[in-house]
Amino acid sequence: MAVLLLNASLQPLNVISHRRLVVLLTKERVAFMDGAAEQAAAEAVAGRRLPEGVVIVRLLRTIHVPRRLLRPNRRNLLLRDDHTCQYCGHVGTSAELTVDHVKPVSRGGAADRWENVVIACKKCNWRKSNRLPEEVGLHLRRKPAPLTQEYAHIIFLRYPELKAAYDRLLAVA
Numbered sequence: 001m002a003v004l005l006l007n008a009s010l011q012p013l014n015v016i017s018h019r020r021l022v023v024l025l026t027k028e029r030v031a032f033m034d035g036a037a038e039q040a041a042a043e044a045v046a047g048r049r050l051p052e053g054v055v056i057v058r059l060l061r062t063i064h065v066p067r068r069l070l071r072p073n074r075r076n077l078l079l080r081d082d083h084t085c086q087y088c089g090h091v092g093t094s095a096e097l098t099v100d101h102v103k104p105v106s107r108g109g110a111a112d113r114w115e116n117v118v119i120a121c122k123k124c125n126w127r128k129s130n131r132l133p134e135e136v137g138l139h140l141r142r143k144p145a146p147l148t149q150e151y152a153h154i155i156f157l158r159y160p161e162l163k164a165a166y167d168r169l170l171a172v173a
């Protein structure tokens with residue numbers, strides 16, 4: 001079961017654990033979006049067994065959410081670059097793809113900046129090695145930029161079943 005937590009304004013906030021859901025329910029901080037889900041969850045919590053499928057809960061009071069700072073880690077880079085080598089355009093599985101520093105760290109490139117890291121296939125990464133793209137005839141397909149999408153978009157990319165449930169919720173709201 002996946003639990004999607006919405007702000008009181010219905011903005012998606014996060015995916016939370018069952019344990020966290022029970023804590024929030026106990027503290028009366030959240031409400032279920034519909035009666036059927038509430039009943040199913042109440043029965044499940046009483047029986048210590050959680051319902052199947054997606055549960056959406058909503059905070060009773062709006063909280064202020066600061067802009068999330070996403071880090072340029074491998075997982076976020078794969079999302080930003082759509083699992084696509086930024087040099088040759090090869091679309092691969094995560095196992096086939098590597099993280100490449102456009103300007104190599106050994107030559108003064110930033111190790112941890114969105115603008116200096118891209119997803120590259122192993123072939124291009126090997127070809128590029130410790131050089132700049134232009135030195136080996138490679139060209140970036142687009143300028144690397146920070147991942148600026150809403151955090152909710154990232155949640156939904158990771159949990160497509162929550163996106164479907166959220167869309168259904170908005171359709172009836």
Ligand SMILES: [Zn+2]
Pocket residue numbers: 085086087088089090120121122123124125
């Ligand atoms: Zn490539």
